[in-house]
Amino acid sequence: MAVEASDKPHVLDGLYDDDDDDDGPVTFKRSTASKENRTSSEVRKSTFRNHDGQSYRQTSDVRTSNGQGSGLRKGSSLPKGKIVPSGMVSPKKSSQGISRASSSHINAYPVKSSIAKTKSPSLGDKPKPSLEWKIPSDVKEESNSIRHLIGDNSEDSEDEDNRPLSARLKTNSNNANKEALAVVKKFSEDFDDDDNDIPLSARLKNSNLETSSSKYDDADPKKPISKVQKGLKVASSASIKQERPSTLSVKRPLDNKASLHSSIKKPKLSNPDALISAKPVPMKPEPKVEDDDDVPISQRMKLSASSDKSSSLKKSKNVTKVNKSGSSFKKQAKKFKKSSNNSEYSKSTKLLPSSGDGQKKWTTLVHNGVIFPPPYQPHGVKMLYKGKPVVLTPEQEEVATMFAVMRDTDYMLKDKFKENFWTDWRKLLGKNHVIQNLNDCDFTPIYDWCQSEKEKKKQMSSEEKKALKEERAKLEEKYMWAIVDGVKEKVGNFRVEPPGLFRGRGEHPKMGKLKKRICPNDITINIGKDAPIPKCPIPGESWKDIRHDNTVTWLAFWSDPINPKLFKYVFLAASSSLKGQSDKEKYEKARTLKGFIGNIRAAYTKDFTCGDITKQQIAVATYLIDKLALRAGNEKDDDEADTVGCCTLKVENVTPEAPNKLQFNFLGKDSIKYENTVEVELPVYNAILKFQKDKQPGDDLFDMLDTSKLNAHLKELMPGLTAKVFRTFNASITLDDMLNKDTKDGDVAEKIGVYNHANKQVAIICNHQRSVSKSHSAQMSRLTEKIDELQAVLKELKIDLDRARKGKPPLKSSDGKTKRNLTPEALEKKVAQTNTKIEKMQRDMMTKEDLKTVALGTSKINYLDPRITVAWCKRHEVPIEKIFNKSLLAKFAWAMDVDPDFRF
DNA sequence: CTGTGGACTTGTAATTAGACCT
DNA sequence: AGGTCTAATTACAAGTCCACAG
Numbered sequence A: 001m002a003v004e005a006s007d008k009p010h011v012l013d014g015l016y017d018d019d020d021d022d023d024g025p026v027t028f029k030r031s032t033a034s035k036e037n038r039t040s041s042e043v044r045k046s047t048f049r050n051h052d053g054q055s056y057r058q059t060s061d062v063r064t065s066n067g068q069g070s071g072l073r074k075g076s077s078l079p080k081g082k083i084v085p086s087g088m089v090s091p092k093k094s095s096q097g098i099s100r101a102s103s104s105h106i107n108a109y110p111v112k113s114s115i116a117k118t119k120s121p122s123l124g125d126k127p128k129p130s131l132e133w134k135i136p137s138d139v140k141e142e143s144n145s146i147r148h149l150i151g152d153n154s155e156d157s158e159d160e161d162n163r164p165l166s167a168r169l170k171t172n173s174n175n176a177n178k179e180a181l182a183v184v185k186k187f188s189e190d191f192d193d194d195d196n197d198i199p200l201s202a203r204l205k206n207s208n209l210e211t212s213s214s215k216y217d218d219a220d221p222k223k224p225i226s227k228v229q230k231g232l233k234v235a236s237s238a239s240i241k242q243e244r245p246s247t248l249s250v251k252r253p254l255d256n257k258a259s260l261h262s263s264i265k266k267p268k269l270s271n272p273d274a275l276i277s278a279k280p281v282p283m284k285p286e287p288k289v290e291d292d293d294d295v296p297i298s299q300r301m302k303l304s305a306s307s308d309k310s311s312s313l314k315k316s317k318n319v320t321k322v323n324k325s326g327s328s329f330k331k332q333a334k335k336f337k338k339s340s341n342n343s344e345y346s347k348s349t350k351l352l353p354s355s356g357d358g359q360k361k362w363t364t365l366v367h368n369g370v371i372f373p374p375p376y377q378p379h380g381v382k383m384l385y386k387g388k389p390v391v392l393t394p395e396q397e398e399v400a401t402m403f404a405v406m407r408d409t410d411y412m413l414k415d416k417f418k419e420n421f422w423t424d425w426r427k428l429l430g431k432n433h434v435i436q437n438l439n440d441c442d443f444t445p446i447y448d449w450c451q452s453e454k455e456k457k458k459q460m461s462s463e464e465k466k467a468l469k470e471e472r473a474k475l476e477e478k479y480m481w482a483i484v485d486g487v488k489e490k491v492g493n494f495r496v497e498p499p500g501l502f503r504g505r506g507e508h509p510k511m512g513k514l515k516k517r518i519c520p521n522d523i524t525i526n527i528g529k530d531a532p533i534p535k536c537p538i539p540g541e542s543w544k545d546i547r548h549d550n551t552v553t554w555l556a557f558w559s560d561p562i563n564p565k566l567f568k569y570v571f572l573a574a575s576s577s578l579k580g581q582s583d584k585e586k587y588e589k590a591r592t593l594k595g596f597i598g599n600i601r602a603a604y605t606k607d608f609t610c611g612d613i614t615k616q617q618i619a620v621a622t623y624l625i626d627k628l629a630l631r632a633g634n635e636k637d638d639d640e641a642d643t644v645g646c647c648t649l650k651v652e653n654v655t656p657e658a659p660n661k662l663q664f665n666f667l668g669k670d671s672i673k674y675e676n677t678v679e680v681e682l683p684v685y686n687a688i689l690k691f692q693k694d695k696q697p698g699d700d701l702f703d704m705l706d707t708s709k710l711n712a713h714l715k716e717l718m719p720g721l722t723a724k725v726f727r728t729f730n731a732s733i734t735l736d737d738m739l740n741k742d743t744k745d746g747d748v749a750e751k752i753g754v755y756n757h758a759n760k761q762v763a764i765i766c767n768h769q770r771s772v773s774k775s776h777s778a779q780m781s782r783l784t785e786k787i788d789e790l791q792a793v794l795k796e797l798k799i800d801l802d803r804a805r806k807g808k809p810p811l812k813s814s815d816g817k818t819k820r821n822l823t824p825e826a827l828e829k830k831v832a833q834t835n836t837k838i839e840k841m842q843r844d845m846m847t848k849e850d851l852k853t854v855a856l857g858t859s860k861i862n863y864l865d866p867r868i869t870v871a872w873c874k875r876h877e878v879p880i881e882k883i884f885n886k887s888l889l890a891k892f893a894w895a896m897d898v899d900p901d902f903r904f
Numbered sequence B: 001c002t003g004t005g006g007a008c009t010t011g012t013a014a015t016t017a018g019a020c021c022t
Numbered sequence C: 001a002g003g004t005c006t007a008a009t010t011a012c013a014a015g016t017c018c019a020c021a022g
Helices: A002-007 A068-077 A102-107 A121-125 A165-189 A200-209 A212-217 A272-277 A297-314 A331-351 A394-404 A415-429 A444-459 A462-477 A577-609 A613-628 A682-692 A707-717 A723-742 A748-766 A776-805 A824-850 A857-862 A866-876 A886-891
Strands: A025-028 A046-049 A365-367 A481-484 A487-490 A524-526 A545-547 A556-559 A567-570 A654-657 A661-667 A673-679
Touching (some): A577 A613, A613 A673, A613 A682, A661 A682, A707 A723, A723 A866, A748 A857, A748 A866, A857 A886
Antiparallel strands (some): A654 A661
16 A cells, blocks of 8 residues: 555645554553552553554655655645644644635634645545554454555655755855844844744744743743742652553564665664665665655745734734734844845755754854853851851852752652762861761751741742842843854753752762852853854853854753763753754654564564574564663663663563563663563563573673664664664654544544543653652542532532422522522523533543653653644644643744644 | 763753632 | 642753764
8 A cells, every 4th residue: 555655646745645654553451560550440551553564655755756746845835734823723624634725714813724735635535544554463464564665765755855964054054144143243232133033933932922032121921930839859759650551462564574684884864864865775665755844934934924913813812922022123133134044044944954963053153151050148057066056168058058958858868868968068078177977967057047038039029029030031131042043043051050969860879969060161162153252251260162063053061060971061942943853853764764664573573583692682672662662771880870771671670471471670761660561472572581591680681782783783774763763653653543543523622632642642651750749639639529519519509400490499508698599491501510510520630640640741742743743733623732832832833834634 | 893972862850930719 | 819739841860872982
C-alpha cells in the first residue's frame, strides 16, 4: 500500500501526507507486576503500536513523486488551515479536510484554514490501508506486509527544505544584516518595539493572547506577585509505582531484508538536508520527507495577522488580555522590518537546517546580556551555636541562611547534604571559628526571620505587590528580548542563577554544596559582530569573554559552579523560531523513522540470536529502547547520582521471569524509578539470560555497549537516527493512533477526554511521573464531601418533586427556611442539573486520582508532535487552546497551520 | 578508538499567576 | 474581595549526542 500511495496523484493533498500509518496499535497488556494498582485498573492496557507492523506508507507525498510535488505544493498549499484560537472551526470529519469555507463564516473568524486549499477530493478517499496493519500484538506477523518500499528519492521533494543551508541563508542574510543593524540601535535604547520585530510566534501570541510588549509598556495586568508559598516540600517522589504498558508481543516483519549493516556511511544526520539526500542509506525505506507544513512564512504571517483581528474582535475568551500594545509599536520600525523581515523570517524558519553543527544559526544577533541577582542584604539575625548567638560576617550569614531555609525539606534528612554544606560553609567560617560543628548549630532564628519576611510579603496589599512587580519588569525588560536576524525574539533565561545550595536529585553526591555567586567575570557573551556589546551591569566588573560565534544559539554561558566541566547557557525562549525550527526537525526525523522502523525491527530481531555478542547486545538494547522507550543511557561519573539508561543497565536492574518476562527496576533520569514487567520475545529473554551469566548484580548488562556504539549503529540504519528518536517516534505515533482510533462524535469535553487519555498513555510509556501533591488526599476528600452534599441536595429535590407533583409545597430546607414553590418541571430540571454536576465531579475525581502520579506535561512539551494535536483539533472542532496553553501555543506556532489531514 | 568539551533537549520541583469559590 | 487551589511558568538539574583531540 504504501507504495502505491505515493504515486497517487493526489497532488493536492500532497502536502501532507496523511497517511495513515500503519503501525497499528497493538494492544498489549502490561503485566503489571507488582504494583499496586492504581486505582484505575483499566489502564494498564494500552494500545501500543505494534512493533511489527511496519509501516511503509509511502507517504509519499506527492512531493516526492516527481516534481509535481514541488511546484504544486507550494502553490496549493497556500491556504493551509490554521487554527484560530478559540474560535476555530474546523472541518468536520470529512476526511478530506476540506474545510469548508463555510466554517469561517460561522465564526466570524476568518479561518484561514484549510479552506483555501482545495484538496482534491480524492484525497479523502484515499484508502487507508491501515486497518490491516493493526494487529493485535499477539498476532504474528503478516507476511506480506513487508514490503518495503523503496524509497523514492526524494530529492526533490522539498524544495526549499532541501536546499543547503548556506544557500538558503544566503538569501536572507544580507537583508537581515542591514536590518538588524538598523534595529540595533534602537533596540538597545528603547525597547518599545513595534510589532514588526516580533517574531511570528510572538505575534501570534500577541494577537491572540496578549501583547508582549504591552507588558512592559503598560501596566501589566498581572498582579504583583509575591505570594508566599508554603513550605518547601519535598517529595520523595521516588517510588511511585505504576504499571506501564508494554507491548507484549512484538512481532516483526518477516522480511527482514535487511541486514543492517549498510555500508554506506551516513551523512550526518543532524542535518536535515542530509536526510533527504541521503540516499545511501541502507535501510532505505521510504524516505519521506516531510514537510508538510511548511507553509511559507509569509503566509503564516498573513494568517496571523488576520487572526489578530479576529481575535480581537472575538475576544478571546481564554485569553486574558488583549493587547493594547498595538499602539505602542512604532511604525517606523515597522515598515522597516516589514520589508525585509518577513521574508527573512520566513525563510529562515523554514529553511534553516539548523542544527547541524557547524552550521550557521544566525546572521545578526543583538541582545543585552544577562541580569544578575541583587547583592546579598545581610539581615543581622543571629543564629545560635550551643545555645549562644553567634556573629557572622555577611558572607557567612548568607550561606547560613541558605541552609536555614532548607529546614522543611527532605534534604535535611540527608547526611550527605549536611556534610557537603558543612564542608563548604566551614571554609567560609575558617578553621578557628567558634562554630566547630553543625550539630550544635541552631538556625531557628534565621529560619523564623525568613518565615516572617515571607509572611510580610504575603500581607502586602495588592497595589504594593503590583508596584513591585512592575518595577521588576521594568528592570528586566531589556534583557527579555534579542534580535535575531532582524526579528525580535524572546530570551529564555536571562537571569543568572543566584547563589544557593545545590539541590541534586536522588542521592546526588554533591547535594548541599555551595553554589557560589556568579559574577560578570564568569560569563561569556555571544553576540553579533556588529551588535553593541552589552554593558556589564555591575560597575567595575567586566565580562569574561565576548564571542561572535554564529554556529551556536546561546547568548551567554558560565561554567557550573558545582561541576566546572558543565556549562549553564542562556538560550532563546521556546517560542523563538530558532527553537521552533529545531523542534520541527526533531519531529520530522521521528516521522522519517516511521518509514524505516519496519526494517529496523526486522534487523534487530534477526540479531537477537546473533553470535557476535556486540551485535546481539546492540539488537537487544535497540529492542528495549524501541519497545519500552528507554533512554540511551550515557556513562556517568562517580560524582553524579547513580542512575541508568538502557546502555548502562546493570544486571541487577533486570530480573528474568520464566518463561519470557523481564522485570525492570532501576532509577532513571532524575532518579525517577522505573518499574515495569514486560513479556518479551523468547530470543530476547534468552539473550538477557546470556548477558547476565557469570556477572555480578552491579555489572553492566550490556558490557560491550555504550551509547556511542549504539548510536553509530543506528545511524547506519537511518541517517540521523539516535536512541532518543525512538522516544519521540513512539510517543507521537501512539498519540496519533489513539486519537484517530478513539475519537468519537460527541461533545468537546468528551473529545478532550480522549486526548487526555492518549496523552496519559504516552506519559506512561515514557515514565513521566510526578510526586503526589501533598494536598492530594485533602483535595480528594473535599471533593467527596462536595459530592455528598450534592447528593443530599438531590435527595431533597426528589422529595420536593414528588410533593410538587401531588400539589404539595416543598418541605422546609434543612436550615428551616421555606423554599419557593416550584413547578414539577422546574424541579425536574434541577434534579437533572444536579445529577449532571455530580457526575462531572465524580469524573473529575477519578481523573484526578488517576493522574496523581502521571505528568502529562512533559510529553506534550517534548514528545508529541504538535501537528498531530493541531490537525486533530481542526478535524474535530476542538479549540486548540483547550489542549495547548499560552506557552505551548507560542512554542508550537510553527505547527498551527498544519493541514487537518496531517497524520504523524 | 576513546575521552572529553560543548551545546542543546528533556525533566521534575518550586514558584507564581490567576481561576474559582464563598 | 479575599482566600484557596490549580494551572502555568520558572528554575535549574540531568540527560543526549556530536565533534574533535590525543
